[in-house]
Amino acid sequence: MLTLQKENEEVKKKEIDEIEDYGTLDIDEDDLKIEYPNFSIKIDRVQYSIFEMKRRYDRDMICIDPSFQRNYVWTKPRQKSELIESVVMGIPLPLIYLAENKDGQLIVVDGRQRLTTFFDFLNNKFSLKGLKIMKAINDKKFKDLENENPQYATMIEDFQLVVQIIKYPTPDRVRFDIFDRVNRGGTSLNKQEMRNALYQGKATELLDKLSESNDFKYATGKGVSSQRMKDKYIILRAVAFYLWNEGMLKDERGKLIEYKSDMEEFLGKVMQYLNDTSDKQVEEIGDIFINIMRRSFRILGQDAFRIPSNYKKKRPISMTLFESIFYFLYLSKNIEDSYVKKIIDKLLKDGEFIKSLEHAIDSSSQIETRFNIIKKKYKEVLNDN
Template sequence: MMTEAHLEAETGLQPHSEEVYPDAVIKVSRDQYSAFEIKRMVEETQELILAPPFQRENVWKYPQKRELIESLLMGIPIPVIYVFEDENGIKQMVDGRQRTSAIIDFMNGKFALEKLGMLPDFNGFRFKDLPPLYRSKLERYQLLVYVIEPPTPERVKYDIFDRVNRGGTQLNNQEMRNALYSGKATSLLKKLRHLQSFKQATGGSIQPKRMRDQYVILRFLAFYLLRTGRLDFSYKSNLDDFLAFVMRYLNQANVALLDHLTGTFDIAMQRAYALMGEDAFRFPIKNTQRRPINMALFESLAYFFAILPGSQLVSDASLVQAIDRLKQAFDASDYFRNRVDGTHSVNYRFSEVEKLKDALQC
């Protein structure tokens, strides 16, 4: 299993990198919307997108929802809501999804109030059962919303997202991307992580918990698109900006490209498993211990299998030997442990697999 410790040990990556951005432009505005307006923005105008559920345990239960509604009916202030606004003015929920969903669900009659401590007379009431004055009070309740606006850089947005979510379950960067760029990109990642070929090639060891599997797949897709000349992006050790750019790119992709990426990834995983088994993306055993899947090795070798012409798979034994020699060279280098996402490290590993592919064609 590739744990956070393994990720850090094998790749040198920290779950939350601390970068300095002295010249960043940070734009945050303060708005106020009634509960009725929020409901309308979500359900009718689609101006506000509630992010898909994050993979974390503290999803609200009904007692929490009922207590929130009781607070609103009493006029008690609740914490501010944070949203991101894109270039088109569409807002996406950052923090406040559980509260917003509870309000909308109650107004839609999806649950009744029970075991209220301060307003016991409303026990058993749904929204339609409330006295008109209280229905109006709930609809007019003002929610304070902080809007993070463009051109705030992606890495600054992630730090804001992280700070907002402290105190609950901290979200990693892939969970943030899943929230911010819901659409074709997130659908593709979910589809690819369920492929049998991916599970076989990795021995099922890259777990879906905290979206680790989708993160690894996204990295492969991003570098594959970059190295094959499909992206107009200058990679300068700016991984978070790069992956955000790719998520936006995939959300605008046509069906042909999405199908191509699905087929390419599937074939790459099939080739990896057929030739190398479950150890394709692992470095050789060290001190009698089987080593975990190395993320940088995964994306570079998956790229190799993706660009390798099918005719090159005929001489299986010689190909396996060539890959093993490359893995030994990779393991002896420092490019798979420290500053893995640095420009030099990225160029090194992908250039080496491209050289191997070219050598096999000679």
């Protein structure tokens, strides 16, 4: 029989890039066909010099999502150098899109690579390479231009960027639609990547911490890819429904947040809630998550969140099963492990429960169905114990 240490080592070796998210993570044509109510949408068009944009960025008035930075920045020096060369030559650049949050901070929606390049060059983090038109400034950093070619340094600082600002409070559903349209010519962000950019703060820090934890990776058999933030998405949903079921999820006025079959609005409110809540409570939520992951691995192993299959091949990790079992393990935290396993085995043979995991999964009726079943099973556990 394998020891826990050996089992953990085997889990580390596995790289299963799968998750059953039922098409809820990516934006598709059906998402864009939604008939929006008469939302008040305001988009301002302004111009900022590169110097002014950097000044605002240095004062934390502009946020470039650090998670995006790790995955999408330009790596070839020539790309960055040619952008600086274009500015010196006065070539017009595409629009930059920003989204305003409730605190007035501006989140970069489109233009991350360009802005990062400008800020890094002004901070002397790279020198110009491979320029074929303005060869005289090859191998120059910004400080070199200031000393040797001050006119070029001034041209860079004064260059005007045309910026579109999506004003707060445009609803997330509409902002996601706008973001998708803006990004179609470049890197198309999915819904969680957009949320991660819009709600920087305690929420994103918590998701970073939990998704990178070995406890999460062991509990899922490394079956949830970190690419495109799939791991953060299922973690956010599990935390969201735990808070919602426990009656802890409240808006800034202290009113309970309801779920109305609009997952994007709901998860946006959860991210905002996490950003606004105390450091102590965020830490407690993180501890609860880690403890449940450890218990899940101890009781159910690395396949805990896979819906049983009649075929030899295992099904991918199920997002809806993950959030459901997560809440059941939270409720039954004081119940003996062996008994909890028996109840979960019965759950996985319950046709109504399985249906709620696989069909119309984000409708309020199906969400109520699966969590009502979870609560009912927990009451049975209490009665039996």
